[in-house]
Amino acid sequence: MKISVFGLGYVGCVSAACLAGQGHEVVGVDVNPAKVDLVRAGKAPVVEERIGELTAEVVASGALRATTEVAEAILATDVSLVCVGTPSAPNGSLSTEYLQRVAEEIGAALKERKALGDNESRHTVVFRSTMLPGTCLGLLVPILEKHSGGTAGVDFGVAVNPEFLREGTSVRDFFQPPKTVIGEFDPGSGDVVAKLYQGLPGDVFRVPIPVAEMTKYADNAFHGVKIGFANELGAICRALGLDSHQVMDVFLADRKLNISPAYLRPGFAFGGSCLPKDLRGLVHAARQADVSVPLLAHVLPSNAEHLHRAFELVARTGKRKVGLFGLSFKPGTDDLRESPLVELAERLLGKGYDLKIHDANVSLSRLMGANREYIESRLPHLGQLLAGSVREVLDHAEVCLIGTSDPEVLAALPHGSGPVLVDLVRVPDAAARRAEEGYVGLAW
Numbered sequence: 001m002k003i004s005v006f007g008l009g010y011v012g013c014v015s016a017a018c019l020a021g022q023g024h025e026v027v028g029v030d031v032n033p034a035k036v037d038l039v040r041a042g043k044a045p046v047v048e049e050r051i052g053e054l055t056a057e058v059v060a061s062g063a064l065r066a067t068t069e070v071a072e073a074i075l076a077t078d079v080s081l082v083c084v085g086t087p088s089a090p091n092g093s094l095s096t097e098y099l100q101r102v103a104e105e106i107g108a109a110l111k112e113r114k115a116l117g118d119n120e121s122r123h124t125v126v127f128r129s130t131m132l133p134g135t136c137l138g139l140l141v142p143i144l145e146k147h148s149g150g151t152a153g154v155d156f157g158v159a160v161n162p163e164f165l166r167e168g169t170s171v172r173d174f175f176q177p178p179k180t181v182i183g184e185f186d187p188g189s190g191d192v193v194a195k196l197y198q199g200l201p202g203d204v205f206r207v208p209i210p211v212a213e214m215t216k217y218a219d220n221a222f223h224g225v226k227i228g229f230a231n232e233l234g235a236i237c238r239a240l241g242l243d244s245h246q247v248m249d250v251f252l253a254d255r256k257l258n259i260s261p262a263y264l265r266p267g268f269a270f271g272g273s274c275l276p277k278d279l280r281g282l283v284h285a286a287r288q289a290d291v292s293v294p295l296l297a298h299v300l301p302s303n304a305e306h307l308h309r310a311f312e313l314v315a316r317t318g319k320r321k322v323g324l325f326g327l328s329f330k331p332g333t334d335d336l337r338e339s340p341l342v343e344l345a346e347r348l349l350g351k352g353y354d355l356k357i358h359d360a361n362v363s364l365s366r367l368m369g370a371n372r373e374y375i376e377s378r379l380p381h382l383g384q385l386l387a388g389s390v391r392e393v394l395d396h397a398e399v400c401l402i403g404t405s406d407p408e409v410l411a412a413l414p415h416g417s418g419p420v421l422v423d424l425v426r427v428p429d430a431a432a433r434r435a436e437e438g439y440v441g442l443a444w
């Protein structure tokens with residue numbers, strides 16, 4: 001198939017490269033020329049397992065190219081995957097600003113396509129971005145119709161196909177999706193999406209568009225609830241001197257409950273560009289609909305409390321020189337958006353701690369990734385604390401704050417006398433270290 005992918009961020013660049021790798025002809029479109037230039041040069045704009053090699057391969061073979069020109073992409077393709085960002089607005093609601101703009105641009109390009117007499121095949125617009133129920137039918141379809149002069153379901157197809165990838169393993173997740181959800185405006189639109197993923201494993205659900213939109217919120221809200229639940233249980237266990245993972249092992253072994261262990265291991269606070277903003281957006285939407293949701297409304301405050309616990313562990317050591325390992329919101333990615341480690345680092349800096357940071361992915365991104373701009377504009381105060389090596393941070397630290405499971409860091413961590421280890425992730429040998437002096441863990 002001939003596919004346009006709008007937005008070459010974490011979702012878009014992975015979708016584009018993976019679809020191109022499957023033999024489709026793909027054009028990536030982004031308003032950010034730096035990302036387009038990176039893809040043109042065969043480089044991925046994000047740090048992710050396998051994405052660098054895959055992008056180089058599909059760009060070299062000609063299966064993936066990139067442009068900033070919307071019309072050029074629409075004229076050359078039969079289907080568009082919209083993967084632009086939907087961040088939190090200042091009041092916590094979901095911002096649809098980028099979605100609206102892209103719908104206007106695609107609408108105008110569809111009009112151009114029609115004027116050129118290119119009516120051989122109907123173009124289908126597929127929204128992959130996370131959006132609240134009602135956004136597609138109530139906001140985006142009217143924009144597409146207004147700007148194209150056409151009718152959805154007749155002149156062009158529309159579908160919602162939420163993305164369930166996890167950053168850090170997103171290429172693997174693309175080829176092994178947990179499920180495929182297709183919200184279809186009409187059966188023809190749904191058929192196009194089904195054809196895109198033909199051959200991939202997992203169940204396919206063809207549902208009304210607002211149901212598809214809501215399924216993503218069900219996922220993200222549940223992940224947040226599970227992490228909050230596990231971390232609160234973990235905090236109680238720690239206070240009582242119990243091993244929380246031993247407790248969870250027993251809890252999860254109950255076959256009748258059949259609970260997935262994912263997100264149920266006590267550890268550090270959650271963050272990233274999805275869970276916080278989607279919980280915020282869902283709670284905001286519930287409030288607007290006059291629905292009281294005390295459980296969901298307290299997931300983010302529970303998470304903030306957990307971050308405070310980590311700060312307290314450092315404060316209680318009485319030491320001032322801190323080495324922080326890990327900065328992105330989780331291992332395997334350079335994504336710093338709403339990272340709880342960024343927040344912890346800022347809190348420590350604000351209280352006058354002397355900080356050095358190591359995160360191999362963030363350093364790499366600072367040198368060549370699209371995240372460089374983010375670090376330089378939003379986090380210059382942390383960017384300048386990034387050390388070149390694990391050793392540099394170890395030499396500086398009286399306290400090592402372990403927020404990553406990077407094997408290079410784990411292998412270098414000292415035993416016995418030396419810096420105090422504050423373990424946020426439960427390192428693999430946590431059970432043995434627990435018996436040693438100078439080790440405190442948030443999750444044991």
Ligand code: NAD
Nearest residue numbers: 007008009010011030031032084085086098102129130163
């Ligand atoms: P991102 O911010 O990394 O990327 C969005 C890209 O869209 C940016 O490169 C931006 O320049 C581009 N863009 C904005 N307006 C554009 C336009 N008019 N035309 C072309 N490009 C435009 O965002 P992301 O993390 O990839 O997330 C995208 C969407 O997918 C969001 O709705 C998010 O909630 C959802 N999602 C994200 C993940 C994840 O793990 N990051 C997982 C599932 C779903």
